[in-house]
Amino acid sequence: MVRTAGHVPDYAVLGSLEYAVSVLHVPLIAVLGHDHCGAVTAAQHAIETGVAPPGHIRDLVERITPSVLASANAAQQDIHAVVVEHVKQTVHRLLDNSRVIFDAVDNYSTAVVGLAYRLDEGRVQLVSTAGVL
Ligand SMILES: [Zn+2]
Structure with missing residues (x-):
């Protein structure tokens, strides 16, 4: 389990996953996002207001911003679509x-x-795959 706000993969996360894959031979990596996500909401809010959050929260928001912008381009403004x-x-x-x-x-x-x-529904939706399952 590697857990970060907004499932942002920084270098420590990549190193942890690489160890899991190459040393522990983990057969599956699952990226688990969730609705009502505070980190994604913060990124959406920063874009709407033009105000970046302070400190390292800004780093998280900057890494999530491309996803918010891609969703906005597709007119998908609700938080679940952004997630x-x-x-x-x-x-x-x-x-x-x-x-x-x-x-x-x-x-x-x-x-x-x-x-x-x-x-709210207690359900997980498969939204992306890479590799053979
Ligand atoms: Zn979250």
């Missing part, structure tokens, strides 16, 4: 930013799935 987009982009980022994860997916030893958790 779904952000889960998809996070799955892509894991593969783009980690050669170890990319190679593990490429040689079928690991797959990556993106999941969006609807808290």
Whole structure:
């Protein structure tokens, strides 16, 4: 379990996942986003107001901003749609930013799935996959 606000994959997260994949031979990475996400809401709010949050919260918001902008371009303003987009982009980022994860997916030893958790319904929706399941 590697847990960050807004499932933002920084270098410590990538290192933890690479260890899981290459040393522990974990066969599946699941990116689990959720609706009512405070981090995604903060990024949406920063874009709407033009005001960046202070400190390292700003770093989180900056890493989530591309997902909010992609959702806005598709006229998907509700928070769940933004969360779904952000889960998809996070799955892509894991593969783009980690050669170890990319190679593990490429040689079928690991797959990556993106999941969006609807808290009110208690259900998880599969929104993205990379590799063979
Ligand atoms: Zn959250």
